[in-house]
Amino acid sequence: MFEILVVIIFIFVAYKIYVSLYFKSEKFHAIKNSIKQYTKNCNDLNDHIENLKSSYSDIRSFDYGESHLHDTSH
Numbered sequence: 001m002f003e004i005l006v007v008i009i010f011i012f013v014a015y016k017i018y019v020s021l022y023f024k025s026e027k028f029h030a031i032k033n034s035i036k037q038y039t040k041n042c043n044d045l046n047d048h049i050e051n052l053k054s055s056y057s058d059i060r061s062f063d064y065g066e067s068h069l070h071d072t073s074h
Contacts, residue, residue: 022028
């Protein structure tokens with residue numbers, strides 16, 4: 001029973017060390033920075049879209065009624 005407890009403690013400590021090293025690694029920081037940049041770009045795009053929605057445009061729409069399409073090709 002003691003051996004199992006030692007193995008479990010060893011695995012837990014090894015996991016904690018791995019997690020600590022991973023979050024301090026260059027790879028993690030590169031992923032984190034790319035997500036941060038992507039999020040900023042998305043937010044900038046959303047702001048631009050909202051500005052376009054509120055801008056005045058002299059476009060008129062016309063209601064030409066309804067149409068129906070009957071496809072007789074085989």
